[in-house]
Amino acid sequence: MNYDDFHVPVLLTEVIDYLDPEAGDIVYDGTLGGAGHTVEIIKVIAPTGKVIGVDLNSQTLSTATNRLKSFAGNILPVNDNFANIKNILLKLNIKKVNKILLDLGLSSFLIEKSGRGFSYLRDERLDMRFSPDTWPDAHEVINKYPEKRLREIFLKYGEEKFSGRIATNIISYREGKSIETTGDLVDIVKHSIPRKYGKHRKGNPAKRIFQAIRMEVNRELESIGKVIDDGFEVLEKGGRMVIISYHSLEDRLVKTRFKELEGICTCPHGLPVCRCGVEKKAEILTRKAIFPSTGEQEKNPRSKSARLRAIEKV
Ligand SMILES: C[S@@+](CC[C@H](N)C(=O)[O-])C[C@H]1O[C@@H](n2cnc3c(N)ncnc32)[C@H](O)[C@@H]1O
Structure with a gap:
């Protein structure tokens, strides 16, 4: 490289x-x-x-x-x-x-080459760790954290207005199957944001959630x-x-x-x-x-x- x-x-x-x-x-x-x-x-x-x-x-x-x-x-x-x-x-x-x-x-x-799921523009396994020696990774956070904790993280680290809806939808999705990739997560976030707000957002709607998870994963x-x-x-x-x-x-x-x-x-x-x-x-x-x-x-x-x-x- x-x-x-x-x-x-x-x-x-x-x-x-x-x-x-x-x-x-x-x-x-x-x-x-x-x-x-x-x-x-x-x-x-x-x-x-x-x-x-x-x-x-x-x-x-x-x-x-x-x-x-x-x-x-x-x-x-x-x-x-x-x-x-x-x-x-x-x-x-x-x-x-x-x-x-x-x-x-x-x-x-x-963002582009690590394959660690840092970007909402790529469909990669949820990881987001700078180093593989640290724990948890994004997969663990998204699939194991309770709803309340997810909501808190999204609010605190992402300042995301729809933290509650996104956390609730993650929990519902998890009841059927686990959330494996960044693409799955982006879809859940997109469907959680009311259309009238989504249209006016600058950048990708999942940007704040990705920031929040990355900050949690890497402290x-x-x-x-x-x-x-x-x-x-x-x-x-x-x-x-x-x-x-x-x-x-x-x-x-x-x-x-x-x-x-x-x-x-x-x-x-x-x-x-x-x-x-x-x-x-x-x-x-x-x-x-x-x-x-x-x-x-x-x-x-x-x-x-x-x-x-x-x-x-x-
Ligand atoms: C924006 S890049 C730095 C670019 C660099 N200044 C240059 O000009 O090429 C940030 C780097 O910091 C590393 N990093 C992030 N958090 C870190 C931490 N807590 N300790 C050590 N490295 C970290 C990332 O792996 C990444 O390579």
């Missing part, structure tokens, strides 16, 4: 600007993917700098490692969850890093929260953390955590005294999220939902 054919790095110029890599830096790329960002970072930090390139998907990691052959001295590939940053550094005998990058979306490879928000907290601890003073998210739930989490690190009071309005007890640990470099230019969005439609936020440790 030639990764260049599949994944175009998003907000590449902006990532380099905000990450500001320097010669000799140790950079933690928690979502190595096709190594599109990492290749450009290595060009700046070489010859002595190193990228710790982490990806939970082993096939992705081996393809990226292959692509980075000519930079073998500058890349430390790791097949793990980026949330395990402290343990990863411990194993590599590295105490601190200068920069942390997370590009949270799905890679084109996972995505949990991992993001952990990597921000633990990553910030192992970041050098003056070091930077740059995160690209692809939907509002991820972005909200990143924005809130960054605000807490900057020391902006997050108490509800109207409290007479601050109760959250914040302390300034970081400077936010992106007052507002950075979006891809219209040119980039046209060239790479997958970049449309991307938004970048960055902080510097003080």
